[in-house]
Amino acid sequence: MDIVLPNDLADYVNTLVKREGYSDSSEVITAALRHFKAGRPARSIVMTPALERLLQEGMEDLHEAIPTSDLRGK
Numbered sequence: 001m002d003i004v005l006p007n008d009l010a011d012y013v014n015t016l017v018k019r020e021g022y023s024d025s026s027e028v029i030t031a032a033l034r035h036f037k038a039g040r041p042a043r044s045i046v047m048t049p050a051l052e053r054l055l056q057e058g059m060e061d062l063h064e065a066i067p068t069s070d071l072r073g074k
Contacts, residue, residue, distance in 0.1 A: 003029065013025045013029065016028045
């Protein structure tokens with residue numbers, strides 16, 4: 001895989017290699033992506049018939065909607 005970085009990020013990666021003990025730029029990118037992945041929970045939504053029905057019911061009753069702040073008593 002080839003990755004093209006803007007000059008400022010390429011310079012930053014090279015600085016990290018020199019100053020932080022990374023063996024090469026691939027190690028910096030790998031560490032950064034692992035950190036990024038760890039901070040982002042995996043999300044997937046599966047549209048089940050029950051969920052689709054609830055969404056449709058909610059859309060039909062939208063004119064009766066109450067803001068969440070009102071439900072919380074704020």
